Amino acid sequence: MPELPEVETVRRGLAPAVEGSTIGRVELRRPDLRFPFPQGFREGLEGRTVRALGRRAKYLLGHLDDGATLVMHLGMSGSFRVADGTTAADAFHFPRRKDERHDHVLFRLSSGDAIIYNDPRRFGFMTLVEPGALDRHPLFARLGLEPMPGVLTGEALAARFAGRTTSLKAALLDQSVVAGLGNIYVSEALWRARLSPRRSAGSLVRRDGSPSERLVRLTEAICDVIADAVAAGGSSLRDYVRADGSLGMFQHAFRVYDREHEACPRPGCRGTVKRLVQTGRSTFFCPVCQG
DNA sequence: ATAGAGACCTGTGTGC
DNA sequence: TGCACACAGGTCTCTA
Numbered sequence: 157m158p159e160l161p162e163v164e165t166v167r168r169g170l171a172p173a174v175e176g177s178t179i180g181r182v183e184l185r186r187p188d189l190r191f192p193f194p195q196g197f198r199e200g201l202e203g204r205t206v207r208a209l210g211r212r213a214k215y216l217l218g219h220l221d222d223g224a225t226l227v228m229h230l231g232m233s234g235s236f237r238v239a240d241g242t243t244a245a246d247a248f249h250f251p252r253r254k255d256e257r258h259d260h261v262l263f264r265l266s267s268g269d270a271i272i273y274n275d276p277r278r279f280g281f282m283t284l285v286e287p288g289a290l291d292r293h294p295l296f297a298r299l300g301l302e303p304m305p306g307v308l309t310g311e312a313l314a315a316r317f318a319g320r321t322t323s324l325k326a327a328l329l330d331q332s333v334v335a336g337l338g339n340i341y342v343s344e345a346l347w348r349a350r351l352s353p354r355r356s357a358g359s360l361v362r363r364d365g366s367p368s369e370r371l372v373r374l375t376e377a378i379c380d381v382i383a384d385a386v387a388a389g390g391s392s393l394r395d396y397v398r399a400d401g402s403l404g405m406f407q408h409a410f411r412v413y414d415r416e417h418e419a420c421p422r423p424g425c426r427g428t429v430k431r432l433v434q435t436g437r438s439t440f441f442c443p444v445c446q447g
Numbered sequence: 448a449t450a451g452a453g454a455c456c457t458g459t460g461t462g463c
Numbered sequence: 464t465g466c467a468c469a470c471a472g473g474t475c476t477c478t479a
Contacts, residue, residue, distance in 0.1 A: 159472060190455070190474085214473080232473050233457075258457085277456045279473055322449060331474085338472055393472065394459075435450070438470085 158230040160303065160336030161385035161406065162397045163214050166236055169399030170271065171209045173238045174218070178205045178266040185260050190231060190281040200224060200284045201263070213299050213335035223287030227295065231279025238399050239270040299335040303382045308334060308375050310367030317357040318365055324374075325434045327357035334378065340391060340413045341381055343440045347412045347422075348377035352446045353432075353439045384409065412440040420445060 158166070182198045204224070210217040218226030228234075261273040261282065273280075285293050300316065301308045316333045327333055328342045337345070346353050351360075351374060360371035367375075390397045390404035397404040411421050412429050420427040420442035427444025 162472070229473085231456095232471070255458090275456095276458065277471090277473095279456070320448080326449080329473095340472060391472075395472085397472095436452075437473095 158214060158234065158390075158397070159338035159341050159385075160211075160214060160382060161341070161388075162390035162404065163216060163230065163336075164211055164386050165390040165397050165404060166230070166399060167209055167211045167216055170216075170236055170238065173265065173267070173269050173399075174206050174209050174271065176205065176207075177269070179203065180264040180266060182264070183262040185262070189260060189275060189278045191283075194283055197282070197284050201226060212296065213302070213331060214338070215295070217290075225285045225290050226282065227285055227290075227293075228273075228282045229280050231275060231277060231281070233277040233395060234273065234275040234280035235395055235397070236399050237272050237274070237401060239272055298332045300331060300333045301335060303334055303336055303378045305379050308379055310372040310375050313375055314361045314365060314367040314371055317371070318361045320357040322357055323353060323434060324351060324355050324357055324360075325353035325437075325439050328378075329435070329437070336382070337378070339437050340410070341378075341385065343413045344411060345374065345378040345381045347441060347446060348381055349374040350446055352443075353434060353441050412442060415440060 179201050182201050184193055184198060187193065201220075205221040206218050206226075207221055208219045210219060214229060216228040216230075218228070220226060255274075255276065258274045258276045259272050260275055260278070263271040263273075265271065273282075283295075290296055301312055313334070317327060320327060324346060325342055328337050328345070329339070343353070349370070351370060360368050360374065362368055385391065385404075385406040388404060388406035388409060389402070391406040391410070392403040393407060396402070415429045416431040418429050420429055422442065422445050425442060425445040427442040429440055430443055432439050432441070
């Protein structure tokens with residue numbers, strides 16, 4: 157399910173229920189997701205108050221009152237929902253009912269609400285990071301730039317692209333370059349920037365290490381597509397994104413993703429959207445206007 | 448450094 | 464209806 161916009165949408169949906177609440181009983185309905193839950197995971201959460209729910213890249217971060225951080229990654233198919241304690245019987249009235257077999261973690265809150273983590277494929281994971289250790293934790297130490305204006309600048313991206321022969325598609329999927337992009341938004345950003353996914357990353361950097369016009373265009377396209385997607389509540393494909401069960405809307409704004417054989421939507425372009433496989437993942441692009 | 452394959456896991460859609 | 468296969472929003476590990 158989740159790239160940065162979907163994770164941010166989940167964060168916004170969960171924050172009102174979670175921030176300021178104390179965690180009661182935690183139910184781990186299996187010993188692992190992608191990885192085993194670490195020793196002391198449950199005990200480290202029960203009785204703690206969540207000061208704030210944050211996000212870095214595709215990670216949700218529960219900042220606890222003892223300084224520890226609950227780190228959560230949704231993998232491909234993870235989702236959260238809030239079961240309202242006062243209307244528990246109605247809590248599962250979703251447009252498409254979640255399969256309760258895949259409800260793997262349940263956090264009871266002091267408010268009476270419960271937060272339920274569902275993940276059919278179990279590529280997600282959770283862990284608990286000691287106070288002060290987040291920035292040097294292996295998951296976070298090498299994370300790249302958040303795709304936001306002022307952070308993801310032409311200069312910053314040029315420094316990371318310089319000398320690299322790998323494709324733009326692969327470079328943008330690399331979380332140590334830009335943190336939070338995934339398969340959908342890379343295709344969409346490259347289309348917006350009119351750049352071929354096969355072009356080498358290093359080709360957008362000038363000899364003196366400064367960003368080319370194309371690279372500046374790319375940074376703007378990335379920031380724009382992410383901002384637009386966040387504003388739309390992310391994209392809902394096969395799964396529901398939002399904690400209240402409602403749908404993201406950005407899938408209706410896809411220009412190339414999952415649109416193979418359709419006409420390129422760029423005004424004046426007569427091209428047709430093509431699909432190719434790079435690093436084992438589908439890339440969608442217009443070979444006519446993405447030179 | 449980089450590409451590619453395979454791994455993890457379940458569900459869905461397609462074609463026969 | 465059943466079956467086989469391809470594919471899916473992520474990421475890690477191994478090979479060459």
